[in-house]
Amino acid sequence: MTPDRFAALRKRIAAIPRIPLALRPTPMVEAKRLARQLGGPRIFVKRDDLTGIALGGNKLRNLEFRLAHAVAQGADTIIVGLDLQSNSARQTTGAANSLGLRTVLVLEGAPPAALQGNLLLDHLLGADVRLARDAAEQRAMLDAAADEVRAAGGRPYMMSDDPMFEMGSALAYLDATLEMLEQLAPQGVAPRAFYLSSGGKGQAGMALARAALGADFAVRGVTASRRHDVPTRTAAIANRTAEKLGLDARVSPDDVINTDAFVGLDYGIPTEAGNEALLLFARHEGVLLDPVYTGKAAACLIADIRAGLFGAEDAVVFVHTGGMPAIFTWSEALLAAARGQ
Ligand SMILES: Cc1ncc(COP(=O)(O)O)c(C=O)c1O
Structure with a gap:
């Protein structure tokens, strides 16, 4: 070496x-x-x-590259599909906040009895949290969120689909x-x-x-x-x-x-x-x-x-x-x- x-x-x-x-x-x-x-x-x-x-x-290291790509494309809203208790979702929202970007989280999982762990933190961080029952519904909700942002004059970055x-x-x-x-x-x-x-x-x-x-x-x-x-x-x-x-x-x-x-x-x-x-x-x-x-x-x-x-x-x-x-x-x-x- x-x-x-x-x-x-x-x-x-x-x-x-x-x-x-x-x-x-x-x-x-x-x-x-x-x-x-x-x-x-x-x-x-x-x-x-x-x-x-x-x-x-670990995701904050990854987000340095992911969010640079989003910012280079002029995005103002990060949209990402992850699991209900995702660490990635929490760190993405926090990092996006630090750059003045909005975050829409489409999280797959059943509505929990209590808001705890990462999901609690997603809310404290101010993410727009949406729950999907399965992968198919999550896909549809991600696309709908991107359409919504565009219709309101915003610029979405679909993080889940990006290489x-x-x-x-x-x-x-x-x-x-x-x-x-x-x-x-x-x-x-x-x-x-x-x-x-x-x-x-x-x-x-x-x-x-x-x-x-x-x-x-x-x-x-x-x-x-x-x-x-x-x-x-x-x-x-x-x-x-x-x-x-x-x-x-x-x-x-x-x-x-x-x-x-x-x-x-x-x-x-x-x-x-x-x-x-x-x-x-x-x-x-x-x-x-x-x-x-x-x-x-x-x-x-x-x-x-x-x-x-x-x-x-x-x-x-x-x-x-x-x-x-x-x-x-x-x-x-x-x-x-x-x-x-
Ligand atoms: C705490 C923790 N460790 C490890 C991993 C796995 O990392 P990778 O997706 O880079 O394989 C994750 C992914 O969500 C995680 O949250």
């Missing part, structure tokens, strides 16, 4: 329009007490939950990988593996970083849902991003490590292993994870450490992608887990 390759990658990323939104670089913190408890490798936590706007998270939606995540985490390696190098740390919660978008950027740098660290993605064939999706997004950047490097689905072994019953439903991971991070490091994404990803890291995948001289990085508002939608299940420990 030569400094030349770093600089060349940085130069190509810098050529893509970007609006600064996230507090960068986010801290890289060694989790010594957790590592001692688990008895395995050194563990570093990349605090991408601390990116700032609207409680932070920059996925590519923005990949560009952001290509950049974040360089940031992490640069934080670790002065400490003489070359990580064996990065762990992250991943549906394939951010991981695409990390896989592309690995290919473009010719690096030998592993990127271990842990999906929170069974909605996608994540390796195929990751490679496709990585390769589209490589083309956009004019890079020769390519990623094949066979190069992508992503497991669905920690999803449990379904997307959004906490698991025993995820809750245990959440409590371990909370009680040994004071770091809060969430039960939907990061807790399940940390459960994979913990299972791999317990299975003896790493030695004491190894270092691994856990990328904390945010998502803590979900704690409050699962308060009873988490309290039960906490009382059982």
